[in-house]
Amino acid sequence: MEHLTKKSYYELLGVEPSATLAEIKKAYKERLLNSHPDKTQRTTRDNIVVELKTAYSVLCNDEARREYDDEVQRRFQKSGLISSGEGLDVVTLDDFVCDVEAEGEDSIATFRKDCPRCTAQDGFVLTDNDLEDNGTPDGMGGYEIILQCSACSLWLKVQYYEDEEEE
Known part of the structure; x- marks a missing residue:
């Protein structure tokens, strides 16, 4: 597995994760020209050209890019790093499994989700x-x-809407 402190493909190419194909192609060409020993007449890291080519090939392929983005997200979650800018990962109740138990005339819904970091069942x-x-x-x-997860220190922000039927 790729180490978390290693530069992402986006960082290698100097583009945002929302970059278009045209932006990725342009950045790749610029980085390659600025990094290639034959063009710059200087020595550089041995594998930078290989890394740039790999990043470009993944980010230019829609399916490979989706898989790469998903894998990066999973690594960040398992390590406890937060993917959103404000400090907590955001999920919705749709990400939870819902069980409904009837108690007399009332029913109680319980929402459960495994922890994406420590993988605790019903964390x-x-x-x-x-x-x-x-x-x-x-x-x-x-x-x-x-x-907060019941088994580790991961916190989630759960967003939801009030059930319209109860109003």
């Missing part, structure tokens, strides 16, 4: 009561609640 558990009592408005018509 994250929420109930309807948790959502009603502890959720805060997200400013966009929905709600959010912050939840």
Whole structure:
């Protein structure tokens, strides 16, 4: 597995993850010209040209790029690094498995999710009561609640909307 501190393919080419194919091609050509020993008349890292070619071939192939992006995301989550800019990974209730238990006339929903970092089964558990009592408005018509894995130190921000039927 690639080490987390190694530059990403995007960093190698000097482009953003949202870069278009044209931007990737342009950056690749510039980096290759600026790095290739035959063009620069200077010595450089032996494998930089190979790394640039590999990055370019992956990022120019839609399927390979999707797989690469997914793998990077999984590595970051397992290491405990956060993928969003504000400090917590954001998920929705759709990412959870929902179990509904009937108690008399009422039913209670329990939402469960395995931890993406430590892989603890049901590391994250929420109930309807948790959502009603502890959720805060997200400013966009929905709600959010912050939840820690029961087995490690990973925290998630769970976004959800109030059930329309109950109103």
